[in-house]
Amino acid sequence: MEISKMILAIITTNSNKTIGGAPTFICENTEEMERTAANLEAILDGIAHGLSKEMYIIVKH
């Protein structure tokens, strides 16, 4: 089976909410989180989805 969607990266300001599984980027504040997510979105060619105020995931579709 081919996996067509996957989480490429997790960007969060709350390190308690993730235990890994995908590369995780822990940021100091929301602004840094948004900047990192925007960069990773462009680099990884994925879409940055917002799960909550403190967590973004980059998903390859």
Added chain:
Amino acid sequence: MNEYSFPILFGVVVGTIARIIMLRTDYRQYPTYLHGKIIHVALGFIAASLGAVAVPAIMEKEFTAVTFLTIAASQFREVRNMERNTLTELDRYELVPRGNTYIEGIAIAFESRNYLVIFTSFLATFAYLVLNIYFAVFITLGCFIIINRLMSGSTLKELVTIEYSQIHFEKAGLYVDNIYIMNIGLPERQKEIMEYGMGFVLTPINFDVRSTIANLGQRQAILHDTSVSLGVFRDSGTPALVPLIKRDLNDGRIGVFLLPQNQDVNRAIEVIGSVPVLENAIRMPSESKNKNKNE
């Protein structure tokens, strides 16, 4: 020269003309310029010759000659494969792909148009030989009219009512009316989408249409055609900027989210309305026997 020369020539010419009439390059830009066209005119010429020659063959009691038509059939099936392969290959490099259903529809059209050419030149030659050239011209004109009618299938505006609906965000969720489209996380992207995005709600006029517009191929065709006609605000490195269509499960309406470069709402409604209804997407649940029994 013999008694069949002019009828055959006549059949071949009208058949080839019929193919040229059916070979219009429109907004779909397919087939594109000269080379693509030459292939199809040449194949049309072959089809016309086969149709025209069949009549004298039968008159000369050479019935086995009809088996030639089977070769023609396999030849034109090959045309369909050729078109399918070419378009599928090209589709990978489209910003908004056509989708397989649309491609299959185009490929089928190419094959069937060759058969129409065979019929046209067959009938024209037959009329010329049995009656005279005036009747043949008359029959040819009739064929051209029928061909023109067969060419234009129905369009979306016959099936749905199209309304403009402002897109909006609820947290990260992008909505057209109350239909959820996708999750866009970055505020920066959300701003771009609010600036360039347009939403439309397509409401089906009856139950049959629901399943037709729910077809993923039909939806992709809508996205492709609108992107071709109105332009699309998208590039290869921006996967978040993608036009999408999602369905309201409760009532079968579909929410169309577009990123057109031409921001004219009325023009967009017009373009969506003239998207062809794909043959392969048409469903007729109301024609089912079970349903009629219950009524």
